[in-house]
Amino acid sequence: MLNNQENEVMKAVYEMCDGKGSCLVSPMEIMSILPEKKKYTPDKVESILRSLELDDYFDLIESDRKGEKMYVITLHPNGEGYARERQQMRRSVAFKIGLSVAGAVVTFVVGLILRSIFS
Secondary structure (H helix, E strand, C coil): CCCHHHHHHHHHHHHHHCCCCEEEECHHHHHHHCCHHHCCCHHHHHHHHHHHHHCCCEEEEEEEECCEEEEEEEECHHHHCHHHHHHHHHHHHHHHHHHHHHHHHHHHHHHHHHHHHHC
């Protein structure tokens, strides 16, 4: 399971690759997609990319293009299935919230029934 920053960076990488399986991006292109209020730095983005690489989401190769640092990113099956994993996470959270609400309603109704019986 990814933390919030890793999730944002992985979402940006997934959008940049756009279903092609691989892409060539610069740290600034990735940072342009990320939320500005988090104040990501190129070093922070690189460390997050390295941790995502270790988690087997993609291969990350550094390259230079006219003196600018570039990344060649090739998605692995975990990276290609990122959208599905994100959708499942949303469903799981929605189910847990629904279950909590249903439990609260049942508890309230049982409390009302018990109060009417014993009063």
